[in-house]
Amino acid sequence: MTHRRSRWAGDGERGSISAWLALGSVVMILCAGLAVDLGGRVHALQRAQDVAAQAARAGGQQVVASAAIQGRALTVDPGAAVAGAEEYLAAKDATGAVTATDTTVTVSVTDTYRTVFLGIIGIDALEVTSTASARLVRTLGGDER
Numbered sequence: 076m077t078h079r080r081s082r083w084a085g086d087g088e089r090g091s092i093s094a095w096l097a098l099g100s101v102v103m104i105l106c107a108g109l110a111v112d113l114g115g116r117v118h119a120l121q122r123a124q125d126v127a128a129q130a131a132r133a134g135g136q137q138v139v140a141s142a143a144i145q146g147r148a149l150t151v152d153p154g155a156a157v158a159g160a161e162e163y164l165a166a167k168d169a170t171g172a173v174t175a176t177d178t179t180v181t182v183s184v185t186d187t188y189r190t191v192f193l194g195i196i197g198i199d200a201l202e203v204t205s206t207a208s209a210r211l212v213r214t215l216g217g218d219e220r
Contacts, residue, residue, distance in 0.1 A: 137151055
């Protein structure tokens with residue numbers, strides 16, 4: 076009586092597809108997680124940029140009215156500009172630093188993105204920082220004066 080051996084029996088690689096499938100699945104999950112968390116970081120960076128730009132604009136609107144109305148000078152009240160930008164930051168629940176000169180308001184915003192998947196490898200948060208400036212410009216006929 077002859078025994079038929081399976082053609083797969085004894086080749087020493089039984090189960091290797093399962094190992095590759097498991098490894099491949101882990102790699103795919105990590106890649107998807109990386110895409111999700113880096114996309115979230117980009118979104119946080121865009122938000123920080125938007126908040127910084129709008130806070131700078133809010134501060135830049137604090138013009139010294141009496142001199143501007145008389146046409147003598149167009150300047151920002153630095154104290155009011157800082158207060159206006161900080162008020163905007165507080166309304167948006169954002170943290171940042173504001174500086175102001177007679178013609179420019181600069182706002183730097185720092186935000187943190189809490190990771191979803193990268194926490195598996197010990198990265199729980201990604202910090203983003205963005206800076207924007209608003210400059211007071213006087214124009215006449217489209218030309219800066």
